[in-house]
Amino acid sequence: MKVLQINSVCGVGSTGRIVTDIHNLLLEQGHDSIIAYGRGLPKNSNGAIRIGTNLDNYSHLALTRIFDKHGFGSNKATREFINKIEDINPDIIHLHNIHGYYLNVELLFNYLKKVEKPVVWTLHDCWAFTGHCAYFDYIGCEKWQTLCSNCPEKSTYPGSLLIDNSKNNFMRKNDIFTGVKDLTIVTPSRWLANLVKKSYLNEYPVKVINNGIDLRIFKPTESNFRERYGLENKFVILGVANIWDRRKGLKYFIDLSERINTNEIIVLVGLTEKQKSLLPKNIVGITKTNNVNELVEIYSTANIFINPTLEDNFPTTNLEALACGTPVVTFETGGSIESVDDSCGFVVKKGDIDDVLSSIRKLSIGNRILDYSKNSILRAEKLYYDKDRYNEYIDIYNKLYY
Structure with missing residues (x-):
């Protein structure tokens, strides 16, 4: 079995370490595993694939800051990456954070719908079902359940300094992210799973898998x-x-x-x-x-x-x-x-x-x-x-x- 994981980072931060932990476990069990990432340098993974370049990241960042079109840049980088997916020919495609200034989600999901490979999508936050923000708990916003607009979190990640495009983003993401033939959503918490079931992603099965940590490393340790x-x-x-x-x-x-x-x-x-x-x-x-x-x-x-x-x-x-x-x-x-x-x-x-x-x-x-x-x-x-x-x-x- 060959699994391709896609995440914004590789081996750093909480999501990056989760990706490499799954990768190493797959290899231990004799499977093929490939990681594709969008930013920074990869750690704890030989042969990880970079999607795009620093220049692509900066261009996508500018599109986000000015036009609030996060997830809709990186056209060339995403097309080139899709060609690499074709060459890899994975049996399973596992998405993690597909936001982060490195992927065009429309191009990616159009490909996923066409190729009809099984997809697992781990949501590490709420960005997938909002018109802009990754979290809305702080301000108690519930527009994501109906239609985002006039976003009160426009300046937060992925922040826009000028235009509020949350309404259009919400409608496009609704259309893009729904209708994948064989997609399973995973959330690390019951809290997020319950939110997904209230969102436009509720057509997909949702499974809760808690995050894990390496207990060989994280254990009581003496030091000075x-x-x-x-x-x-x-x-x-x-x-x-x-x-x-x-x-x-x-x-x-x-x-x-x-x-x-x-x-x-x-x-x-x-x-x-x-x-x-x-x-x-x-x-x-x-x-x-x-x-x-x-x-x-x-x-x-x-x-x-x-x-x-x-x-x-x-x-x-x-x-x-x-x-x-x-x-x-x-x-x-x-x-x-x-x-x-x-x-x-x-x-x-x-x-x-x-x-x-x-x-x-x-x-x-x-x-x-x-x-x-x-x-x-x-x-x-x-x-x-x-x-x-x-x-x-x-x-x-x-x-x-x-």
């Missing part, structure tokens, strides 16, 4: 992180994000920093240099790292992981923290709550810093945190081992192929 950052004898409160934008809740850590005790410290990973320069003294800022081992050391060092996300699907940061023995506190947001139960952390009301602080206090009483830490590891081992989760994809491939 505390010594290097002068955090000995501190209760470490951790936050990790790929990009600390409005959606990820940076402001709540700033609010929290004004209320924690002197023996408590906040560590944030994924900040820009500018964001670091604006932090109060009781927040240690660390820029983005693609060094997984360093990330594991930081997770393992922390006493508690806080995820104040305002919009999210099924964040792998929660899983990584649990696997390293760090209990999780998350806002009651999207699919983030699905990875946490009472044994390994707390789900708190969105935006409620009092509740976050109360959760920290509960964990810091006596040896209670040791129990939460053990339960966190057990939950990760039971539910989020990557091979278990991604074998579910291979089960889908087999059912579609044989």
Whole structure:
């Protein structure tokens, strides 16, 4: 069986690592696997195919910023890529993030409808069924259920600085993304699956497959992180994000920093240099790292992981923290709550810093945190081992192929 996966990135970020994890599992089981990606450099995958060039990305970005036509650029790059698909002749085509300034979705889906190969499409956000945005939870918009227009999230990813083309985008995407003969949608969370069933994609079967992580890497790990950052004898409160934008809740850590005790410290990973320069003294800022081992050391060092996300699907940061023995506190947001139960952390009301602080206090009483830490590891081992989760994809491939 030959599987082609398509994603915006390869081997980096949460979706990029999911793609390479599935790829490596396929190879282990004797299948053929190819990854095609749109941006940056590939990691952990030999022979990955780049779709287009940096210039194609910049041209698509300009089309998005000016005309709000994200997904409708990259004509030449997509035509050339379709020719490569013909040469590869995969048995299964697995789509992930097809947004990201690198693909023309109309050309791609016209090809998929014509070739009639089985398609699996993992939705990592909501972009596939909106006229513009990747998430709408923050503002409570429900236009995507009927017809997007006058988009209140026009400036957010994939941001447009001038024109609002959300109405036309919605109608075109509705036409483009429906009518594929043999397409299965996968979502990492029940939350997103329920949204898909309310959207114009509801003609397709939907299966929930949680994200998984490599438990050989993400596990409690000794390090000298505390010594290097002068955090000995501190209760470490951790936050990790790929990009600390409005959606990820940076402001709540700033609010929290004004209320924690002197023996408590906040560590944030994924900040820009500018964001670091604006932090109060009781927040240690660390820029983005693609060094997984360093990330594991930081997770393992922390006493508690806080995820104040305002919009999210099924964040792998929660899983990584649990696997390293760090209990999780998350806002009651999207699919983030699905990875946490009472044994390994707390789900708190969105935006409620009092509740976050109360959760920290509960964990810091006596040896209670040791129990939460053990339960966190057990939950990760039971539910989020990557091979278990991604074998579910291979089960889908087999059912579609044989």
